[in-house]
Amino acid sequence: MAENLTLNVDGKPHTITIDDPKMPLLYALRDELGFHNPRFGCGLGQCGACTVHIDGQAVRSCVTPVSAVAKRKITTLAGLGTQEKPHKLQTAWIEEQVNQCAYCINGWIMTGAELLARNPHPTDAEIREAFADLICRCGTHNAAVKAVKRAAGMA
Amino acid sequence: MLKANTLDRRTFLSATGALVVAIATRAEFAKAASVGGTNGLAKRPPVTPGTLSSYISIEPDGMVVAYYGKVDGGQGLESAIAQLVAEEINVPWERVRIVMGDSALTVNMGGATAGNAIRQAGPIMRQTAAEARRLLIEMASKVLNVPTSDLVATDGVVHSLADPSKRITYAQLIGGRHFDAAVPFTGKAQSLAVKVQAPLKQPSEFKVIGKPMPRRDMPGKVFGTLQQVSDFRLPNMLHARTIRPTTAGAVPVTVDESSIADIPGAKVVRIKDFLAVVAEKEWNAVKAAKALKVTWSPSKPNFPTHEKLYDHMRKATPLARSPERGGGGGEEAAGGHATGSLEEGFKQAARIMQAEYQYPMQSHASMGPACGVADVRDGGATVWTSTQKPYDCAAGIADLLELPPEKVRAVWMFGTGSYARNDQGDAVADAALLSEHLGRPVRVQYMRHEGLAWDPKGPAIITLSRAGLDASGKIIAYEHVSKGFSNNDCSTREARASDTLAGMLTGAPINSQSALGIPGNNYIFDNMNVRWEVVAPLMDRASPLRTTHLRDPFGVPHLFGMESFLDEIAVATQSDPIELRMRYLKSEREHDVIRAAAKQFGWDTRSSPRNTQGSANIVMGRGFAYRQMHDTFVATIAEVKVHRDTGMIEIERMVCAHDCGQIVNPETIKHVIDRQMVWQTGRTLFEEVRFDENMVTSVDWLTYPVIKMPSVPKVIDIVLLDRPGIAFSGAAEHACGPIPAAIGNAVFDATGVRLRRVPFTPERVKAALSKA
Numbered sequence: 001m002a003e004n005l006t007l008n009v010d011g012k013p014h015t016i017t018i019d020d021p022k023m024p025l026l027y028a029l030r031d032e033l034g035f036h037n038p039r040f041g042c043g044l045g046q047c048g049a050c051t052v053h054i055d056g057q058a059v060r061s062c063v064t065p066v067s068a069v070a071k072r073k074i075t076t077l078a079g080l081g082t083q084e085k086p087h088k089l090q091t092a093w094i095e096e097q098v099n100q101c102a103y104c105i106n107g108w109i110m111t112g113a114e115l116l117a118r119n120p121h122p123t124d125a126e127i128r129e130a131f132a133d134l135i136c137r138c139g140t141h142n143a144a145v146k147a148v149k150r151a152a153g154m155a
Numbered sequence: 156m157l158k159a160n161t162l163d164r165r166t167f168l169s170a171t172g173a174l175v176v177a178i179a180t181r182a183e184f185a186k187a188a189s190v191g192g193t194n195g196l197a198k199r200p201p202v203t204p205g206t207l208s209s210y211i212s213i214e215p216d217g218m219v220v221a222y223y224g225k226v227d228g229g230q231g232l233e234s235a236i237a238q239l240v241a242e243e244i245n246v247p248w249e250r251v252r253i254v255m256g257d258s259a260l261t262v263n264m265g266g267a268t269a270g271n272a273i274r275q276a277g278p279i280m281r282q283t284a285a286e287a288r289r290l291l292i293e294m295a296s297k298v299l300n301v302p303t304s305d306l307v308a309t310d311g312v313v314h315s316l317a318d319p320s321k322r323i324t325y326a327q328l329i330g331g332r333h334f335d336a337a338v339p340f341t342g343k344a345q346s347l348a349v350k351v352q353a354p355l356k357q358p359s360e361f362k363v364i365g366k367p368m369p370r371r372d373m374p375g376k377v378f379g380t381l382q383q384v385s386d387f388r389l390p391n392m393l394h395a396r397t398i399r400p401t402t403a404g405a406v407p408v409t410v411d412e413s414s415i416a417d418i419p420g421a422k423v424v425r426i427k428d429f430l431a432v433v434a435e436k437e438w439n440a441v442k443a444a445k446a447l448k449v450t451w452s453p454s455k456p457n458f459p460t461h462e463k464l465y466d467h468m469r470k471a472t473p474l475a476r477s478p479e480r481g482g483g484g485g486e487e488a489a490g491g492h493a494t495g496s497l498e499e500g501f502k503q504a505a506r507i508m509q510a511e512y513q514y515p516m517q518s519h520a521s522m523g524p525a526c527g528v529a530d531v532r533d534g535g536a537t538v539w540t541s542t543q544k545p546y547d548c549a550a551g552i553a554d555l556l557e558l559p560p561e562k563v564r565a566v567w568m569f570g571t572g573s574y575a576r577n578d579q580g581d582a583v584a585d586a587a588l589l590s591e592h593l594g595r596p597v598r599v600q601y602m603r604h605e606g607l608a609w610d611p612k613g614p615a616i617i618t619l620s621r622a623g624l625d626a627s628g629k630i631i632a633y634e635h636v637s638k639g640f641s642n643n644d645c646s647t648r649e650a651r652a653s654d655t656l657a658g659m660l661t662g663a664p665i666n667s668q669s670a671l672g673i674p675g676n677n678y679i680f681d682n683m684n685v686r687w688e689v690v691a692p693l694m695d696r697a698s699p700l701r702t703t704h705l706r707d708p709f710g711v712p713h714l715f716g717m718e719s720f721l722d723e724i725a726v727a728t729q730s731d732p733i734e735l736r737m738r739y740l741k742s743e744r745e746h747d748v749i750r751a752a753a754k755q756f757g758w759d760t761r762s763s764p765r766n767t768q769g770s771a772n773i774v775m776g777r778g779f780a781y782r783q784m785h786d787t788f789v790a791t792i793a794e795v796k797v798h799r800d801t802g803m804i805e806i807e808r809m810v811c812a813h814d815c816g817q818i819v820n821p822e823t824i825k826h827v828i829d830r831q832m833v834w835q836t837g838r839t840l841f842e843e844v845r846f847d848e849n850m851v852t853s854v855d856w857l858t859y860p861v862i863k864m865p866s867v868p869k870v871i872d873i874v875l876l877d878r879p880g881i882a883f884s885g886a887a888e889h890a891c892g893p894i895p896a897a898i899g900n901a902v903f904d905a906t907g908v909r910l911r912r913v914p915f916t917p918e919r920v921k922a923a924l925s926k927a
Binding site for chain 2: 037
């Protein structure tokens, strides 16, 4: 049965009508709300392309039921920072020119931003550990590590 | 909407001979850029290779718009193309905008293929920009009444050298209208070339070419605002998912529509053997695809399984062989190459060596499963796709829907990284078939299992190498045969209905071509014969094991064998593997690039194996491999750490020296090479499409593992050799080729054990070590 659900995404409330509480959050963000950034990579929680923050934690939205996050604070890559007010990792990402296709980018930046929030000066090993379960098909892994280090060095 | 005052103004600049037709380029561009433009083209002169307006225009505010008939697969080409245009037309780089790969807006330059984005199309973009500048100066000469010899163009302004007050901007001369000059051209698509009157700048004059420039797509990607094809939506659009059989070759017999009756809006579409579900909401289409009950026809594909694939291939009678051809290499060849007499060479040999190497089927495994959107209506179609070949895609959809080719427009958009003929062409053809059937716009996105199990595959190839050495160890006979599945079983350009799954499932004729190709490495041996053989595809229609190009198709699988075998010869003759190669390579550029790699690495001259590590569990080794393709030269050294107990290979360091002629953008080239080193390391260590008798069993990232953080090369050193004045060659895939052999040779150096089969998984390495 259709029901209304209010999601708090990037600081704004959005009310959507859903007919399946088990629908993954990813489909609500993309299909109902028209977000461009969290992407469908596998639908299995294996790659990270759909990652968003839920109350500050990097979570794979393709395996997160939408009904479970109604009262939580959801942040997407577009809400992490903007061209005018970038997150320091986004600034570093551009300076390092990390990406090729960037289909995977939500996983890497949102995971990296979560790492920096709990550990502002991570070691090389800690960064690699945080990124260990993400896929980037283009091979930007080392560049992503550099970007986190660059961001960590920023005031 | 186009504004009335820009619609019908016609200006003749008879003095220059250039007819300039008024048109609102800005409005047209804005429309094209927003929705790919559905119908903003009425007033633009027809896009043909023979007119300058097809390549370049100047907006009323002086912005230069260059139309580029290729696309970006993730490598950041836009910046480099803007550099070429800015350099020749003399405007700042920021004042050049690039429109890419729209079959209605840009001349067909073949789309993305063979790393020729700059090699083929760079000269076209430079020449047309230079010609535009020449014409602008001629126009200015008439308007200012100053001879052209006294005029120069700087930053979009033509001014007199003698009297700087005499000046006029490009925008004043032609802004918002079109260049109507003719452009002499030859060839078409990927062989298109132009020849204009204007001379090109010399490298000593370059101000923009050769400078490191940032990627223009990066901010939009980093801030989550750039729209990729999977983000594209149309009003009234339906979401679709395709339904594929669990046994290859099976077709639907009965479909139980009641099995999805409780899913809101879900509907089955069956067109001959093509089966899909659609729904208003994407999640409902996903659910319906999972829930739909189908009975399939019996099918017994009898695939040989991936474990026994090489036995099958060895026994298979070739369907086709490379044509006999002389010559000593060079370009990657449709035919093989041969010199001297193999028979004579082997007769004189004091020692004969031979080895077989095996390279598996691999998936494009795009990060995003393919996605396409189609709107078929009023006897025409517009499709949005990130295929590398939008022009062929348009032709293929016209063929599929039996529409006149000029009524189909393919609009390329950014999408998931593309490494040759992946599944994008299939998804957009599915969308077109569904849109025609339903009379509404349709978006298809594949699920993960389709992206791995049903994409066209890089062919499995066995290489057989044989060499005859004289008493001094000189190679006097060299024979190489690559025997594998075709590179064109599934066409690399989806220009016909038969080239996509949608076509094959709706009765299009089979269009499998048998061809492989071979690398063009320039080693000169006295008697040599290098050739290929193609074995029959494992299934002829709608096969999950269709084979086609996968990044560096003429390099990777072949060079694994060739460059490993040369290492074996170096070992057998106790030679340094670099010195051995230098003996058979004749050109200075080749020697330079190899020396540059050796110097960067700190290579000490010696033979393999290293032999100083006793019985240590963790052993180090280094390996070299080389390749040449289209006048791009790549020398690669891998340094590895092998764990004998687990079979794990760690890549400590990789050095790549790279010469691709004149460098346009060192920033993006360095990155594209760096990312290739990681990508091809992954293909070498992990990737193999698994399949049983019935179907591909690699269906997710667990059953088709790709490289992850812990396995990437820890240090990647890239040395770029810039060659001002030498034609740009290519860099998009060329660094992949040497990597499997470089890693395998390094493992041999570390352990004394030769790896002859990719991927080098820990289990396989461990097994090889325990046999030794």
